[in-house]
Amino acid sequence: MGIIKPLPDLLISQIAAGEVVERPASVLKELLENSLDAGAAKIDVQLEEGGVRLIRVADDGAGIAPEDLPLALARHATSKIASLYDLERVDSYGFRGEALASIASVARVTMTSRHAAETHAFRLRSGTDAIEPAALAGGTVIEVADLYFNTPARRKFLKAEATEFAHCDEVLRRMALARPDVAFTLSHNGSAKRRLASADFPRRARDIIGEEFFPHARSLDATAGPLRLSGLAALPAYSRAARDEQYFFVNGRYVRDKLLTHAARQAWTDILHGARHPAYVLFLELDPAGVDVNVHPAKTEVRFRDARGIHQFVFHALQRALAAPLVAAASPPMTSPTNAPSPFFQARQSGLGVGEPAARPYLEFARAAFAASAALAPDDLPRGAVAPAPTPDERDQGAAPLLGYAIAQLHGVYILAQNAGGLVLVDMHAAHERILYEKLKTSLDGGPPATQSLLVPLLLSASEAEMATAGEHADALAQLGFAVAAAGPRELAVRRLPALLAGGNAVDLVRALLGELAEHPASRVVETQRNELLATMACHGAVRAHRLLSLPEMNALLRQMEETERADQCNHGRPTWVQLSMAELDRLFMRGR
Numbered sequence: 001m002g003i004i005k006p007l008p009d010l011l012i013s014q015i016a017a018g019e020v021v022e023r024p025a026s027v028l029k030e031l032l033e034n035s036l037d038a039g040a041a042k043i044d045v046q047l048e049e050g051g052v053r054l055i056r057v058a059d060d061g062a063g064i065a066p067e068d069l070p071l072a073l074a075r076h077a078t079s080k081i082a083s084l085y086d087l088e089r090v091d092s093y094g095f096r097g098e099a100l101a102s103i104a105s106v107a108r109v110t111m112t113s114r115h116a117a118e119t120h121a122f123r124l125r126s127g128t129d130a131i132e133p134a135a136l137a138g139g140t141v142i143e144v145a146d147l148y149f150n151t152p153a154r155r156k157f158l159k160a161e162a163t164e165f166a167h168c169d170e171v172l173r174r175m176a177l178a179r180p181d182v183a184f185t186l187s188h189n190g191s192a193k194r195r196l197a198s199a200d201f202p203r204r205a206r207d208i209i210g211e212e213f214f215p216h217a218r219s220l221d222a223t224a225g226p227l228r229l230s231g232l233a234a235l236p237a238y239s240r241a242a243r244d245e246q247y248f249f250v251n252g253r254y255v256r257d258k259l260l261t262h263a264a265r266q267a268w269t270d271i272l273h274g275a276r277h278p279a280y281v282l283f284l285e286l287d288p289a290g291v292d293v294n295v296h297p298a299k300t301e302v303r304f305r306d307a308r309g310i311h312q313f314v315f316h317a318l319q320r321a322l323a324a325p326l327v328a329a330a331s332p333p334m335t336s337p338t339n340a341p342s343p344f345f346q347a348r349q350s351g352l353g354v355g356e357p358a359a360r361p362y363l364e365f366a367r368a369a370f371a372a373s374a375a376l377a378p379d380d381l382p383r384g385a386v387a388p389a390p391t392p393d394e395r396d397q398g399a400a401p402l403l404g405y406a407i408a409q410l411h412g413v414y415i416l417a418q419n420a421g422g423l424v425l426v427d428m429h430a431a432h433e434r435i436l437y438e439k440l441k442t443s444l445d446g447g448p449p450a451t452q453s454l455l456v457p458l459l460l461s462a463s464e465a466e467m468a469t470a471g472e473h474a475d476a477l478a479q480l481g482f483a484v485a486a487a488g489p490r491e492l493a494v495r496r497l498p499a500l501l502a503g504g505n506a507v508d509l510v511r512a513l514l515g516e517l518a519e520h521p522a523s524r525v526v527e528t529q530r531n532e533l534l535a536t537m538a539c540h541g542a543v544r545a546h547r548l549l550s551l552p553e554m555n556a557l558l559r560q561m562e563e564t565e566r567a568d569q570c571n572h573g574r575p576t577w578v579q580l581s582m583a584e585l586d587r588l589f590m591r592g593r
């Protein structure tokens, strides 16, 4: 007697629904994708009770012919692909021919559609065979009512109405970002929640992500062969406590992909504090044959044929966009955001090709600004104007350095300097920290760093845990330029330091390092955690606020800033300096010229 039996069709669909229909938002996602695949230009969404009671999606797409209505609800029936060849190159959202069947197995589905060739619409309810005539001007209306009415176990997992609605809204936001050309409306329990007119991408992104993101957003559009990465990425001055503003689309499909998230994260590592998350809306486009979307039934995961190449491309394109001069592309924090031109528009026009040589953005901007200010009266200088870089001759003649000369220190925190353009304000700790960090990186890149031995070892009392960490990570510490060893049961001796940090508070520095090392396994800690450790070192090595600096010391710092890559942002992503032009100062005093 055999015990293996084929499952009934309904049960098969219910099992499939377990993967695809996790909650109302997943139903909405499938319906929106179907509408977009049908070429809709306008999509209206109505939800009741977080979508559990009703999800209604009306589109003005191509419609479904009456004879196709039963097939649309049938399992493994699709109009989108017909062969493996098609599957490997799929450019529609759907291709499994399964979504509606799965949904219909756990909810009551009504489809009303009017195909262009018909004089009126037809309607089909799931669970029945009768196709009735109906009234509809065009397109398709799908109503999904009473989700999980027949699978109460599943229903129990649903969250509060507000939560389910929030998930639905998020699904709509993603679609709306991917397709700014399509108009969307969303209502919940009869009240309008979103009304999005067809727009260009910047306008749509502004509607979806909000105004705060924009003053800090960098636009990018990079291509390399068949790969293209475009969109908006926020400079570190705008970061998030959660990963809630990270939108990655692959060929128009929203995905949650480890490889892409990792590449993005890396592009921000040097400029964003580890506990903060970057914000971005990015579109990766590539030949559909180079990416497999048939990885998970919900299609939010993808697999790339050339994973390494994609990672590199995304990382470099982003890193370059983020490193471009702060002041040239976006308006600096000092100007009011209301009159600041959208950085997206500005940068979109110039475009950032991956093929461009690695720039030293800070320096280049400063040079350009300097050249411009030498050639024009300050008032004629449009904000963020970038003139051609001066020839070496011009630079030699113009004796004033780019960041000018220090004139004072303000409350032990800021350096005030005068340059050709006007007033420069520098956050001295942030700037010094950045310089040290870049120097530490460079010094480690060339092998073991230059160190300084201490004639009298520095002693610090240590906890048992710190003693253990120092022993366990002695190699890692040595690679970073430290010699730290036990000098007693509860005492550590520091005998050697990286030369770059010799001036700072070594006791605090070593403690902070031990704290960080303790969180990671001893093996290979330097390779994987190196930059984080260097950031800690730089932070502790940098001049503290409230230390009085002499003018020569301040000028030395300014000169170092001019020489340092990415000096315009500190390791935590805050700007390190701002320029107040003479024109801006004049405006403060309503002083016409």
Ligand SMILES: Nc1ncnc2c1ncn2[C@@H]1O[C@H](COP(=O)(O)OP(=O)(O)OP(=O)(O)O)[C@@H](O)[C@H]1O
Residues within 6 Å of the ligand: 030, 034, 035, 038, 059, 061, 062, 063, 064, 071, 072, 073, 077, 078, 079, 080, 093, 094, 095, 096, 097, 098, 099, 100, 101, 140
């Ligand atoms: N809004 C719509 N407008 C026009 N045709 C639609 C619409 N919704 C569904 N269809 C038709 O119904 C078919 C089945 O839809 P369903 O979502 O179940 O599968 P699919 O989109 O082909 O694949 P997947 O399961 O990957 O979503 C589609 O192939 C399409 O032909």
Ligand SMILES: [Mg+2]
Residues within 6 Å of the ligand: 030, 033, 034, 093, 094, 095, 099, 100
């Ligand atoms: Mg579909």
